[in-house]
Amino acid sequence: MAFEIRDRHGASRSVAYLLSAAAPFVIATGHLLDRGTSIPVKIAVVVIAVALALGAWVCWTRPHVLPDLFFWSAPLIATTVISGLNLITEDSSTGSQLFYLWPVLYAANFLSRRVIYLNLIALSTGDAMVVIIALRAPTGFADWISMTIALIMTAIVVYTLRDRADQLRRKLEDQAFADPLTGLANRRAFDDALSVAGRLGGPLAVVTIDLDHFKGINDTYGHAAGDDALQVVAAAMREVAREDDVVARFGGDEFVILLRADQPGALRAVTRLQKAVAADTTLPSGPPGLSIGVAVLPDHAANVEDLVRASDSALYTAKSNGRGRVAVAVTPPAPAPPRASLPVR
Structure with missing residues (x-):
């Protein structure tokens, strides 16, 4: 997305750290280090410092109240x-320019490329106004x-390191949520998908x-043949499943499909699965038989x-x-209506 926030929690912490440091800095530079300032200016400095400290507190404790735009x-x-x-x-020293590092690091860590580009343009423009006016050309x-x-x-x-870290994280997530043999x-992963599907409502089917x-396949033809049988069934499940369905391996020789379907739709999917497995000719043991619960x-x-x-x-x-x-599955019996209580005499 053009204006996405990669890590809202981290972004709020980063802004909180900046404001926490800025509040005492404003007090030190605008009040304590300049004793000749007038009373109104001193009051303004204190007000600004308090506002910065308050902003840091909000970012630290109540980041959810702030819009993404912020x-x-x-x-x-x-x-x-x-x-x-x-x-x-009119300060164009290296020290004053180093303050630009915070917006650069923040944008490169948390924001999209478009905002990074806009920020770099703003940085370059702002720095040009300062150094060219203060130092004069060509210096x-x-x-x-x-x-x-x-x-x-x-x-x-920073953006390259962030992209690499995201790739590694996605790879680890894929490994954590995928069966290594069948993929x-x-x-x-199935439990997470089931929880989400339950909140969405609508007809939902589970095929086990x-x-x-x-065990006989493993004992007779070896574990490699058993693994091949599992992969054949997994491939048939992928063939049957639609884009919004979830196919999973619970472990051993047990699989499950989560379908967005009513009972007739689930049974049609089961029939297609049986045909797809039965059509396999690669297994030395022949296509495995399937017991299925719906x-x-x-x-x-x-x-x-x-x-x-x-x-x-x-x-x-x-x-x-x-x-x-x-x-x-058997339809559970409807709960019996409560018995009417007899009047007490």
Whole structure:
């Protein structure tokens, strides 16, 4: 997104740190170090310092009350303030220009490329106004070019490191939420998806799948053949699933599909899965048999936790009835109406 915030919590902490440091700095430079200032100026300095401290407190303890606009515009505001103060004081020293590092580091860490570009343009413009007016050309021009290049390189390095860290984080998240053998979602990822789906409402089906006699495949043809059988079933599940469905491996030879479907839709998906597995010709053991349990919300359960249990119970029924079968969960009986109490005489 053009104006996204990568880490709102980190951004609020960064602004809080800046304001926390700025409050005593304003007091020190505007009051304690300049004893000749008038009373109104001293009062104004104190008011500004208190406002900065209050802003730091809000960013630290109540960041949720601040709009996103505040956080992505913070470096532009800081750049404007720094340039304005340097221009008023005609201070073009390296020390005064180093204050530009905060908006550069903040934007490169937390904001999108577009805001980073805008901030660098604002920084370069503000610094040009200060150093060219204060130092005069050509000294000011050379100093402006040097500072602009240094700030751009700083932004590039920080943004590159941030992008690399994001890639590593995404890779770790994929590993944490994926089954290493089949590449399907694991139990943790399935539970998260189930929780989200339950909050969204609407018809929801859970199909629990178990490979029949999987131990016999491992014992007869070896564990490599067993792994191949699991991957064949996983590939068939991906083929059957739609974009918004979730296919997962719970562990061992047990799989599950989370479908946005009613009972007829879930059974159609089961039929396609059976056909896809039966069509495989690569396994030395032949296509594995599947025992399948189907449960649908709200037909067979009141919530998503009960839905998983109902599907698992249906799977047990399918296996008890001879394996290689599909069983649908039993609709729970309606609660009996409360008995009318007899009047007390």
